[in-house]
Amino acid sequence: MHANVKLPKEFLTQIESIMPSHLNMDDFVAACKRPLRRSIRVNTLKISVDAFLSRAESKGWKLIPVPWCETGFWIEREETDKMPLGNTSEHMSGLFYIQEASSMMPVTALLKDQQSPLATVLDVAAAPGSKTTQIAASMCNDGALVANEFSASRIKGLYSNIQRCGVRNVALTNFDGRVFGGWLPEQFDAILLDAPCSGEGTIRKDADAMNNWSMASVNEIAVTQKDLIESAFHALKPGGVLVYSTCTLNLEENQQVCHHLLEAFPGKIAFEPLNDLFPNADKAITEDGFLHIYPQIFDSEGFFVARLRKLGSVDAPVVKKRLGKFPFTKANKKTSDSVTDSLKNTLQITLPTSGQIWTRDKEVWFFPIALEPMIGKLRFDRMGIKLAEAHKKGYRWQHEAVMALATGSESITVSLSIEEAREWYMGRDIRPNNISGSGEVIVKYNGDVIGLGKWVGNRIKNGLPRELVRDGNLF
Structure with missing residues (x-):
């Protein structure tokens, strides 16, 4: 109970004056003082609702469907489950989003x-x-x-x-x-x-x-x-x-x-x-x-x-535009083929047809095709995903590319134990038992893609961007 909730008198008077007759103020005030039910939304870009439901069941989570969102659920957990939802591996690998139920509407x-x-x-x-x-x-x-x-x-x-x-x-x-x-x-x-x-x-x-x-x-x-x-x-x-x-x-x-x-x-x-x-x-x-x-x-x-x-077209406000030159160039066929083939050969990832490759200096990006008519009309802070940085021997693939494109079914992967995954999220290199390799490798935990590393002998060099490093116990 939020006993310390303060509801200004003028606010309550205003609500009373507009509230429909089938509702009453006592119920309103009581509801305002009750803590919110926790709710989450399954991210179907990463996992199906059915697969998530079975995952939740194995963790002892009770999920109650939100009637206005097919992927939304109120979540109830055992009293003994003290792990913050944001620190669960399912949250960190993007399988769900912690979202208030009515904001799904x-x-x-x-x-x-x-x-x-x-x-x-x-x-x-x-x-x-x-x-x-x-x-x-x-x-x-x-x-x-x-x-x-x-x-x-x-x-x-x-x-x-x-x-x-x-x-x-x-x-x-x-x-x-x-x-x-x-x-x-x-x-x-x-x-x-x-x-x-x-x-x-x-x-x-x-x-x-x-x-x-x-x-x-x-x-x-x-x-x-x-x-x-x-x-x-x-x-x-x-x-x-x-x-x-x-x-x-x-x-x-x-x-x-x-x-x-x-x-x-x-x-x-x-x-x-x-x-x-x-x-x-x-x-x-x-x-x-x-x-x-x-x-x-x-x-x-x-x-x-x-x-x-x-219902119909209207004349838009006239604005004066001063836009700098768009700093990216659409890749020619040779570059596009080189990037596409290299990504397929090194990480077994196929680029979807909904985007195109653009470059800026040594950076390689993947922009949505549907965005192209807006290029040059507005300044974008960031578009699509950064795939790679080009260097003499090929391409250095990026964390965000793997998170957006890898499915986890690629064979160039290594699965971490819970202890190794915890180290990974702390930004540390991993030494999996009795295996070594060469080149870049997709890193998984619990069957989910969590990042991109690079073999250095029997050690996997951590490729997690600095802003995603999380200290402390993540599970």
Whole structure:
């Protein structure tokens, strides 16, 4: 029980004034003071749901399905299981993502009734990456997903999660989300705007979430949200879908932002109802067909989700662009064949057809083909995956390439014991018993790919990037 949760009186008065008649304030306050149920999402880029369920059963984890996400589960563990979920080998090798259950809903809403795979998607406010990796998994790593984060300090964590989950179709950008409408007008099939908000729904996770709450700050945030939703609308192709979501509860940051867009572009927008998104969704539905989720309804965080369809083209804002020269060159056939053949010969990895090889000096990269029309229109911080660095004798393959492309069924692998894996994650070299080899080798633990090493006699030189090294007991 979060006994120390502080709910400002003005906030409670405001909630009471907007709460639907079938709900009551006592249940709301009680729910806000209950700790959140832990929930995770299986990363199907790495493992099937069925395979993960049997893995979880062997660990004594009880998984309860989240009704609005086929890959989402609430997790219950034995009292004796003190291992932090983030330190389990399954988490570190990217098999699952620790994600609040209600935050899985926006992506489900984005993909509702999807007939064909999405080619281009924009995630406007992406860090720390739960929804980005959820979208990438739904795209099966095909197409192109632009993941934007305004806060430079959060880009590193976003990239780390993308890398851990084996995502290869993402381009990272670091902009104020208000730029996209002018810079990339009508470029995306689908857009997720999980907007920065006052966070009223997060109190169960963070007892201090409401410490600085005021209606003045709510109104201030809503102004930014209106700018963001307009920009997202401009960046969306006609016929495309925009999902707007927040983890807050007031009308100013939710319904009123969606209605602002409707008024700004009359006849160009339709609200698409979400009452059939999952069983019992109608318990949280508004008259516009939005999901307004109070924490007591599904025993979750407070959340808001709206799905909007762009009905026709509109003129985008005119912007002045000053872009430096794009520093990469598309590889010619000779270079492409050399990289492809070498990767196949040394690590038995085949490159997918959804990307192309680009180079910069000695660096070799793999970019999503679907991203090419945007090259030269926007500055990308990072695109696709870095495959290798070229040197005189061939290529030095990269950790992220192996994490995104290796399946674990390659024969050029070595399986570590739990003690060796612990050493590996600490950034130390490994000396497996009674074996030696030469060249680069894919390193596995528990059947999962965890990195790339290089044989030096009977020692495997650790290739884990420094930012992924984790001291302490990881299992």
